[in-house]
Amino acid sequence: MxxxxxxxPFGGKSPRIAEDAFIAPGARIIGDVEIGPGASIWYNCVLRAEGPGIRVGAGSNIQDGTVVHITRRNEGTIIGENCVIGHMAMVHGCILKDHSFVGLGSIVMDEAVIETDAMLAAGGMLTPGKIIPEGEVWGGRPAAFMSKLSDERREKNRRSPLEYAQLAQLHAEIVGDAGAASAN
Structure with missing residues (x-):
């Protein structure tokens, strides 16, 4: 293994990765991608930007098997700080604001927005241009409003990036220097 x-690199643009970001073996980072401090990109994720860029904010984690891509019709894909993107999600040409949460196996489509402290439930599909307002949980295919985010759930979502940062440090020790990418 x-x-x-x-x-x-792609099209003359190379990924820019913070020194302390965790990039797991098997991850693919291609083109105009910027990954912030303390972020983690887990096993078998693909972040690919051939046009407008992908930005991953500090402390965000993108879990195993997720695909992040762009659409040439907008400004790329923006993932704010301390976001959580669950396993096997598809994030495409959209904006995830700080502290947003994308559940396992979810799809976030072109020009959709998940606002601060908002959540797309596992398996949800946020269709093009839809917005999940701050503090709301949406789910289903297509996604629709389910409930307000409880204070308990909001706190759990805010703790999750910190827990993943600690877990990333343990994985970085296992994989050695290959798990902590150097800034390009």
């Missing part, structure tokens, strides 16, 4: 993630 290779302990190296794949980090490739």
């Amino acid at each position: 290779s302990t190296e993630p794949t980090i490739l």
Whole structure:
């Protein structure tokens, strides 16, 4: 098993990765991608930007098997700080504001927005241009309003990036220097 993630330029633009970001083996980071301090990109994720860029804010975590891509019709994909994107999600040409949460197996489509402290439930599909307002939980296919985010759930969602940052440190020790990418 290779302990190296794949980090490739595209169209003259190379990924820029904070020194303390965790990039797991098997991850693919291609083109105009910027990954902030303390972020974690887990096993077998693909972040690919051939046009407008992908920005991943500090402390955000993108879990195993997730695909993040862009659409040439907008400004790229923006993932704010301390966001959580669950396993096997598809995030495409959209905006996730700080502290937003995307559940396992969810799809966030072109020009959709998940506002601060908002949540797309596991398996949800946020269709193009839809907005999940701050403090709301949406779910289903297509996603629709389910409830207000409880204070308890909001706190749990805000703790999750910190827990993943600690877990990333343990994984970085296992994979060695290949797990902590150098800034490009």
